[in-house]
Amino acid sequence: MLGAFVGALGLLALSTFTSWPVAGGPVGGGATEAAVNPVYTSQAGDCLNWTRANLSDVAKVDCSAQHMFEVTGVADIGPGYGPQAPFPTDQQWQKISEEYCTKTSLDYLGGRFDPFGKYTVGPLNPGERLWAEGQRTVRCGLQVAGPAGGLLPAYGTAKTQDQSDVYDPGVCLGITEARGVGDPVECVKPHAFEIVGVVTLPAGDFPPVERQDEVLSGECARIAAEYSGGLDFRARGLVVTWDTRAAESWAAGSHRANCKVGAATDGTGLNPLEGSIRNPNAPPLTTSNPPQTTAVQQDEPTGAPLHSQSNSSAPSATSSASVTPTSAGSSEPKPTR
Numbered sequence: 100m101l102g103a104f105v106g107a108l109g110l111l112a113l114s115t116f117t118s119w120p121v122a123g124g125p126v127g128g129g130a131t132e133a134a135v136n137p138v139y140t141s142q143a144g145d146c147l148n149w150t151r152a153n154l155s156d157v158a159k160v161d162c163s164a165q166h167m168f169e170v171t172g173v174a175d176i177g178p179g180y181g182p183q184a185p186f187p188t189d190q191q192w193q194k195i196s197e198e199y200c201t202k203t204s205l206d207y208l209g210g211r212f213d214p215f216g217k218y219t220v221g222p223l224n225p226g227e228r229l230w231a232e233g234q235r236t237v238r239c240g241l242q243v244a245g246p247a248g249g250l251l252p253a254y255g256t257a258k259t260q261d262q263s264d265v266y267d268p269g270v271c272l273g274i275t276e277a278r279g280v281g282d283p284v285e286c287v288k289p290h291a292f293e294i295v296g297v298v299t300l301p302a303g304d305f306p307p308v309e310r311q312d313e314v315l316s317g318e319c320a321r322i323a324a325e326y327s328g329g330l331d332f333r334a335r336g337l338v339v340t341w342d343t344r345a346a347e348s349w350a351a352g353s354h355r356a357n358c359k360v361g362a363a364t365d366g367t368g369l370n371p372l373e374g375s376i377r378n379p380n381a382p383p384l385t386t387s388n389p390p391q392t393t394a395v396q397q398d399e400p401t402g403a404p405l406h407s408q409s410n411s412s413a414p415s416a417t418s419s420a421s422v423t424p425t426s427a428g429s430s431e432p433k434p435t436r
Contacts, residue, residue, distance in 0.1 A: 138223065141238055143207060145170045146256070147223075162256040168223060169241045169257050172203035177235035186227045196221050200239035207241075208258060213351035215344075216262035219244045245282030247275060263355035264342070266294045267386045268326065269377065272359075278368025289371035292359040296322035298341070300356060305349040311356070315341040319358035327360075328378030336363050337376070 137159040141147060146166035149157040160166050176195055180187070187195060204220045205212055212218070218241045225234040243251040253260075266272070266283065271290040273281030280291045298318045300311060323332070323339045332339060342356045362370035377384075 138238065141170045141173075143170055143172050144256070146253075147240075148252075163254065165252040165254060167242060167250055167252060168238075169253065170223075170238050171200070171207035171220075171241060172239045174199040174203065174222070174237050174239055175235060176237060180235055182233060186230045187224075192222065192224060195224075195237065196239075199237065203239045204241060211262075211351050213262040213264075213348045213353045215264065215348050216351065216353050217243050217264045218257055218262055246272060246280040247282045249282035251283065261353065261355060262351055263344075263348070263353040265297045265355050265357050267384070268294055268296050269375070269384045270294045271372075271375070274369055274371045278370070280369065286375040287373065289373055291369045291371065292340070292361045293372065293376055294357055294359050295319070295326040295339075295376075296358045297355050298322070298358060300344065300354045302354065305344075305346050308343050311343040315343070315356060315358070322358050323360055326378065326381075327376045328381065330376055330378075332360065335376075337361065337372075338363050 137145075137147060137157060141159060144162075146160055146162040146164075147157055147168045147170070148160045148164070148166040149155075162169060176199060200220050200222050220239070220241060222237040222239055224230075224237050241253075241257045243253045245251055269286075270283050270293075271286040271288075272292045272294070273284040274289055274291040275281045284290055286293060296319070298315055300306060300314060306314075319339050319341045324330075330337075337360050339358070339360055341358050344353055344356060360376055362372050364370060
């Protein structure tokens with residue numbers, strides 16, 4: 100199947116890159132910190148988790164538990180970056196990711212990768228201090244990133260996960276200063292969309308966007324009405340919209356799509372909402388894992404993955420339509436009817 104994803108190599112180059120902490124995990128003393136840091140001993144198939152911005156509490160965990168990084172391989176970049184080489188720039192780390200981590204990660208996934216899905220590929224680099232000491236080993240891995248590049252917790256190994264870029268019902272996606280889609284936030288804060296449900300498209304050959312719109316228009320309208328308790332969206336200036344799947348995503352097994360509610364747009368960008376539209380009398384939502392309501396902030400910035408760009412503005416070809424079916428080129432949702 101790897102041959103079907105040759106084009107994904109270029110997409111994977113836009114990835115996150117994070118520095119190792121100098122210390123982390125359970126340590127027994129100052130002299131042994133480097134030896135017991137879990138990053139140093141992690142291999143393909145290991146999962147790492149952290150909660151602190153500087154990654155100082157990084158620990159190896161079972162991949163079924165919450166984690167921030169799944170190791171897909173270990174790479175020595177020393178031949179290309181000798182002892183006197185300065186610490187790479189962000190652009191150079193992107194090149195390193197492309198040269199050392201893309202094929203490794205595709206092989207790890209058995210060639211099944213959704214270039215517009217929830218996973219992004221990148222290296223966990225040594226950081227400037229260890230780099231100056233001669234460390235040239237990087238861990239390649241997979242991470243889940245939000246639309247604006249913030250890291251989100253993952254559950255389960257990526258080898259077996261559905262890679263569809265979907266969120267749990269009740270999750271609100273923030274809004275950026277440029278009026279694009281941001282990372283998950285609490286719904287009391289300004290946000291672009293509230294996820295009301297997820298639809299699995301019918302199995303079979305890849306359905307054209309027009310066919311996806313036909314299915315999702317009815318399903319998302321029904322789900323939104325149930326979720327909100329019959330709210331009159333048009334009267335509130337809101338629209339029901341959804342995401343569609345690209346052929347590359349479909350080939351990788353991503354057949355699920357978000358149903359969401361946002362504010363009607365004026366053609367210049369998304370408009371913010373505050374507060375949830377969920378029926379307050381509805382029973383509590385249940386999810387298999389804690390909902391991804393906030394992104395983890397880090398001292399080291401991460402680059403937003405390419406797949407998030409399709410959600411950076413008003414709905415388009417891969418994030419399009421309202422409850423009135425629209426064409427693949429639609430640039431903004433229309434009010435519900």
